Amino acid sequence: MGLKILVIGSGGREHVIAQKFMQSSLVDSVFCAKGNPGMKKDGIQLVDLKEDDHSGLIDFAEKKKIDWTFVGPEVPLLNGIVDDFKAAGQKIFGPDKAAAMIEGSKDFAKDLMNKYDIPTAGHQTFFDFDQAKAYVEEKGAPIVIKADGLAAGKGVVVAETVEEAADALHDMLEDNRFGESGAKVVVEDFLAGEEYSLLAFVRGEEVYPMTVAQDHKRVFEKDLGPNTGGMGAYSPVPQISEELISESIEKVLKPAAKGMVSDGCPFTGILYAGLIATADGPKVIEFNARFGDPETQVVLQRLESDLVQIIDDLLNERTPDIHWKTSGFSLGVVVAAEGYPGDYEKGIQLPEFSLLDGQRIYYAGVDEKAQQLVSSGGRVYLVEAEGDTLEEAQKKVYELLDSVDTAGTFYRHDIGSKALR
Numbered sequence: 001m002g003l004k005i006l007v008i009g010s011g012g013r014e015h016v017i018a019q020k021f022m023q024s025s026l027v028d029s030v031f032c033a034k035g036n037p038g039m040k041k042d043g044i045q046l047v048d049l050k051e052d053d054h055s056g057l058i059d060f061a062e063k064k065k066i067d068w069t070f071v072g073p074e075v076p077l078l079n080g081i082v083d084d085f086k087a088a089g090q091k092i093f094g095p096d097k098a099a100a101m102i103e104g105s106k107d108f109a110k111d112l113m114n115k116y117d118i119p120t121a122g123h124q125t126f127f128d129f130d131q132a133k134a135y136v137e138e139k140g141a142p143i144v145i146k147a148d149g150l151a152a153g154k155g156v157v158v159a160e161t162v163e164e165a166a167d168a169l170h171d172m173l174e175d176n177r178f179g180e181s182g183a184k185v186v187v188e189d190f191l192a193g194e195e196y197s198l199l200a201f202v203r204g205e206e207v208y209p210m211t212v213a214q215d216h217k218r219v220f221e222k223d224l225g226p227n228t229g230g231m232g233a234y235s236p237v238p239q240i241s242e243e244l245i246s247e248s249i250e251k252v253l254k255p256a257a258k259g260m261v262s263d264g265c266p267f268t269g270i271l272y273a274g275l276i277a278t279a280d281g282p283k284v285i286e287f288n289a290r291f292g293d294p295e296t297q298v299v300l301q302r303l304e305s306d307l308v309q310i311i312d313d314l315l316n317e318r319t320p321d322i323h324w325k326t327s328g329f330s331l332g333v334v335v336a337a338e339g340y341p342g343d344y345e346k347g348i349q350l351p352e353f354s355l356l357d358g359q360r361i362y363y364a365g366v367d368e369k370a371q372q373l374v375s376s377g378g379r380v381y382l383v384e385a386e387g388d389t390l391e392e393a394q395k396k397v398y399e400l401l402d403s404v405d406t407a408g409t410f411y412r413h414d415i416g417s418k419a420l421r
Contacts, residue, residue: 002028003308006061007044008051008081009072010034012334012364012382013293016300017072017307018044019362024308031064033057038363038373038381051076054084061090068093068315071269074150074290078104082269093311095289098265102256103272103289106148106186113284116259118252120284123188129173135187136165147172148184156227158190193278194418195285196240197233197295200253201322202271203314205261207253211302211324212237212245213295214419215274219341221414228341229379232415234331234390235298239419240277248275248282256287268314294332297362297384301330331393332384333401335411337365340378348375351404358386359400380409390416 003026007018014032019042021030032039033047040046049056051073061069069085071077071094080097094100101108106125113120121144126132136143136159145168147155155172159165165187171177172185197215201208213235219225252273260267272288272295291299300307304323313320337344350373353361362384365377383400387393394416401411 003067005030006066006069007032010036012362013291013296014072015039015362016297020300020307024306026308036363036366037368038366058088095267095269099267100289102287106146109287116255118255121188121191125186127184132169133166142190144188146186191276193276195276196237198248199272202257203268204266205258207257209249213299221412230294231412232333233294233298234416294382297332297382298330329390329393330386331416332382333397333411333415334379334382335409336379337375344378348408360384
């Protein structure tokens with residue numbers, strides 16, 4: 001009998017993870033809680049349990065004899081789902097609540113970086129609006145304002161003017177826009193340079209890096225408009241050198257993993273470093289305690305090894321054997337509902353795609369009505385393609401999008417273009 005695996009989460013990230021699990025010869029069945037109807041096309045079985053229903057999920061894992069569970073999103077990690085599963089004797093892959101704080105609090109992450117000499121932007125933490133505003137006025141703009149806690153990718157404001165920074169501070173500290181998450185803010189120096197995402201499988205001090213990717217956070221072309229959860233990504237990133245990647249592993253990922261062990265909150269799971277290539281080398285913008293979305297949809301296409309085998313090895317104290325493709329590119333474009341990241345329409349009917357070789361669709365904010373997929377979230381689905389060159393991968397994605405009716409939705413037309421200039 002093959003393995004039975006449970007994936008927790010319901011977005012595009014979980015779709016690609018569950019699909020990769022389905023492709024493994026080691027697997028019998030893959031369940032996803034709560035998943036989304038678009039996943040059923042890949043044979044993934046949906047479980048009607050919310051990610052915050054820890055006891056329901058544990059009961060399901062026990063009854064179905066799940067071999068191990070994989071956690072996709074950050075919220076259940078910070079709610080201690082790993083701790084609860086382990087307490088119930090269930091195998092689960094992801095950081096416990098204490099280790100997930102590397103994403104749950106910007107202040108926690110900055111303290112870790114300061115303590116272990118991990119390069120990052122100059123910064124200060126504030127609870128008080130007047131003090132934060134005075135600091136911004138002294139520093140000048142551009143400057144970056146971050147809600148301390150989770151804000152679904154929307155709690156970061158890169159302020160071009162002091163006024164804009166003051167408005168963002170007022171929004172978070174006085175108007176409580178992000179509730180508890182914004183009751184404390186981190187104000188940090190603006191860093192100029194090329195951004196990139198470097199993820200790794202981590203078990204204590206062991207770090208197994210993945211291939212590098214670049215996400216596009218801004219909602220509109222030419223990186224204009226507000227930050228979002230991500231509008232597209234590609235991997236690898238030709239303008240980020242192998243030397244810089246090696247430096248990032250040695251100066252960021254390894255000391256972070258080692259530091260967490262030293263501080264008594266060892267990290268096991270997927271560690272994500274959002275980095276920027278500055279004139280002084282790599283610097284950390286943020287850490288996440290899980291796979292990034294939409295980076296996962298392109299990074300996992302570069303994986304040659306069996307993802308199930310890797311996770312199974314990490315959970316069972318074996319050393320994983322991990323290989324990545326050394327040629328070609330993967331590129332993904334997010335299709336979002338009109339109005340995202342603000343108020344957006346729901347119930348938009350989604351097109352039926354005729355996929356060619358090397359083209360894939362990963363569903364996120366979708367529902368099913370009368371056996372038709374309709375939109376239910378801001379980021380609705382991602383179209384991904386592989387090519388020998390970045391240009392070829394980009395062309396395949398946009399040709400597919402041009403071939404269908406995308407009324408009621410929008411997408412950026414320049415994902416990956418920065419690397420082609």
